[in-house]
Amino acid sequence: MAAKARIFAGLFLICIILPSLALAFVDHFPEDRLENESDKNDVRIHVNNVAHVSKKKVKKEWKKRAKLVHDFWEDMFEHDNLIEENQPKEDAAPVTPTTPVPPVDPTPNPVPVPPVDPTPNPVPVNPTPNPVPDNNVPAGYPGATPQAPVAKGYGGAPMTPNPSDPQTNVPVEPAPEQDHPTPEDIKKHSKYAGLQVGFYDDTCPNAEKIIKDGMVRAFANDSSMAAPILRLLFHDCFVNGCDASLLLDQTPSGERTEKLANSNGVTVRGFDLIDQIKAELEAECPGIVSCADLLVYLARDAFVVSGVPHYDVPGGRRDGMESLEANVADNIPLPTNTVDQMIDLFKKKGMNEEDLVVLIGAHSIGVAHCFSFRYRLDNPQKATLVDPRLAGVMRFTCTSPMSTVAFDTTTQYKMDSIYYKQLAGKRGLLESDDLLGEDPRTKDYIQKFGDDEKGWFSKLGQAMNKLASIQVLAGDQGQIRKQCRAVN
Ligand SMILES: *[C@@H]1O[C@H](CO)[C@@H](O)[C@H](O)[C@H]1NC(C)=O
Numbered sequence: 049m050a051a052k053a054r055i056f057a058g059l060f061l062i063c064i065i066l067p068s069l070a071l072a073f074v075d076h077f078p079e080d081r082l083e084n085e086s087d088k089n090d091v092r093i094h095v096n097n098v099a100h101v102s103k104k105k106v107k108k109e110w111k112k113r114a115k116l117v118h119d120f121w122e123d124m125f126e127h128d129n130l131i132e133e134n135q136p137k138e139d140a141a142p143v144t145p146t147t148p149v150p151p152v153d154p155t156p157n158p159v160p161v162p163p164v165d166p167t168p169n170p171v172p173v174n175p176t177p178n179p180v181p182d183n184n185v186p187a188g189y190p191g192a193t194p195q196a197p198v199a200k201g202y203g204g205a206p207m208t209p210n211p212s213d214p215q216t217n218v219p220v221e222p223a224p225e226q227d228h229p230t231p232e233d234i235k236k237h238s239k240y241a242g243l244q245v246g247f248y249d250d251t252c253p254n255a256e257k258i259i260k261d262g263m264v265r266a267f268a269n270d271s272s273m274a275a276p277i278l279r280l281l282f283h284d285c286f287v288n289g290c291d292a293s294l295l296l297d298q299t300p301s302g303e304r305t306e307k308l309a310n311s312n313g314v315t316v317r318g319f320d321l322i323d324q325i326k327a328e329l330e331a332e333c334p335g336i337v338s339c340a341d342l343l344v345y346l347a348r349d350a351f352v353v354s355g356v357p358h359y360d361v362p363g364g365r366r367d368g369m370e371s372l373e374a375n376v377a378d379n380i381p382l383p384t385n386t387v388d389q390m391i392d393l394f395k396k397k398g399m400n401e402e403d404l405v406v407l408i409g410a411h412s413i414g415v416a417h418c419f420s421f422r423y424r425l426d427n428p429q430k431a432t433l434v435d436p437r438l439a440g441v442m443r444f445t446c447t448s449p450m451s452t453v454a455f456d457t458t459t460q461y462k463m464d465s466i467y468y469k470q471l472a473g474k475r476g477l478l479e480s481d482d483l484l485g486e487d488p489r490t491k492d493y494i495q496k497f498g499d500d501e502k503g504w505f506s507k508l509g510q511a512m513n514k515l516a517s518i519q520v521l522a523g524d525q526g527q528i529r530k531q532c533r534a535v536n
């Protein structure tokens with residue numbers, strides 16, 4: 049077993065780490081993975097503008113890398129048919145007929161799920177939790193206190209719903225029944241808290257284009273930029289509503305802001321991109337477009353550059369004036385949450401089990417930090433639930449709590465349903481994600497979306513619009529910030 053682990057570790061180094069380092073400068077070739085022709089064109093233009101990188105060379109490198117990753121994954125999991133079914137054409141390396149595969153999942157089943165452990169994280173974006181301070185290393189890392197079973201901020205107190213929590217009164221309306229709400233439907237039924245598609249058509253007609261161009265530009269430069277934007281939106285909307293409170297560096301009250309909380313801290317990024325885009329918006333139409341709307345549109349565009357079909361997003365949110373670190377802890381899911389805890393939290397926000405699973409699929413892109421999953425190997429009962437080969441990757445890669453591993457190693461920058469297949473096979477990095485694959489309330493959705501990517505995409509637009517209408521400020525509430533880091 050140990051020898052095998054070393055072999056996998058070596059493979060991982062050769063196939064993933066080294067190519068990543070070598071290709072750090074040519075990691076810009078997103079356009080083939082976009083479905084929408086107009087988006088494709090935008091990205092192509094930007095890619096062509098990236099000086100010093102020849103397109104041909106980049107394409108070749110992508111193919112090479114895709115094959116390496118493909119081979120690695122094959123070795124790791126002697127994959128069922130997962131890769132062949134889902135791999136985008138360009139990645140389809142000739143798959144050598146595999147020798148009879150032992151039934152996958154050597155691990156998990158026998159052990160009943162441990163009672164309530166602090167589990168996971170329905171965080172759509174990089175679930176990474178916690179900027180663990182150096183002097184407080186989670187168990188399992190060099191320097192950790194032997195007894196400490198759980199990192200600070202994970203797991204400790206169960207998330208008890210706070211009756212006085214303003215979130216409970218959120219007037220979030222249920223999502224529309226049909227798969228594709230048209231702009232007219234959205235307007236007519238006011239299902240999205242009075243927000244409107246095309247809100248800036250008269251007052252700032254280029255607003256959505258400016259925002260989208262910013263996302264396309266950022267993604268063409270660095271394909272890892274989509275995931276953190278999705279995570280920002282999720283963390284903004286779940287704490288005090290979608291009011292851009294997460295973007296504030298400071299508020300008039302002078303208290304510590306949401307940004308500084310454990311679940312955010314050093315693991316959130318994307319603020320610079322937002323500042324750039326906000327500056328462009330202010331130059332075009334001063335005082336019109338809120339930071340809250342900017343973030344919501346930007347998240348839609350982060351999906352689009354990652355391969356999700358365009359969907360309409362209503363606008364009209366206003367920016368909040370308050371942001372408190374203390375509001376974060378009870379409102380952001382953790383990798384150690386149980387399914388009960390996750391479902392309860394989503395219910396408080398007006399979202400159901402299906403929404404939870406739909407949003408988890410966003411883990412198809414992005415990475416998790418080791419402190420959010422490495423602890424699983426230190427608890428014998430939990431460790432038996434981790435696929436042994438995945439455990440090998442965890443051991444090898446987690447040289448520090450801040451090391452990262454992609455959720456979906458096969459197609460790290462492409463939003464697809466491969467991640468659901470991983471979860472269905474109990475191969476999720478995060479404990480919370482894995483639990484969703486076996487809980488009776490959620491596992492059918494995991495199966496369904498794993499088999500029906502288009503079905504998932506259409507639910508994704510709905511769930512995102514639901515998320516983006518949590519407790520919004522509208523009309524003359526709040527304000528339109530001049531810059532996103534401070535109230536006016
Ligand atoms: C491009 O990406 C790199 C790495 O993320 C970043 O440091 C740099 O600022 C980006 N450049 C632009 C113009 O966004």
Ligand SMILES: *[C@@H]1O[C@H](CO)[C@@H](O)[C@H](O)[C@H]1NC(C)=O
Pocket residue numbers: 084085086087357358
């Ligand atoms: C492609 O994107 C454009 C602008 O973002 C949008 O107007 C159009 O409807 C999209 N097309 C499809 C097929 O999704």
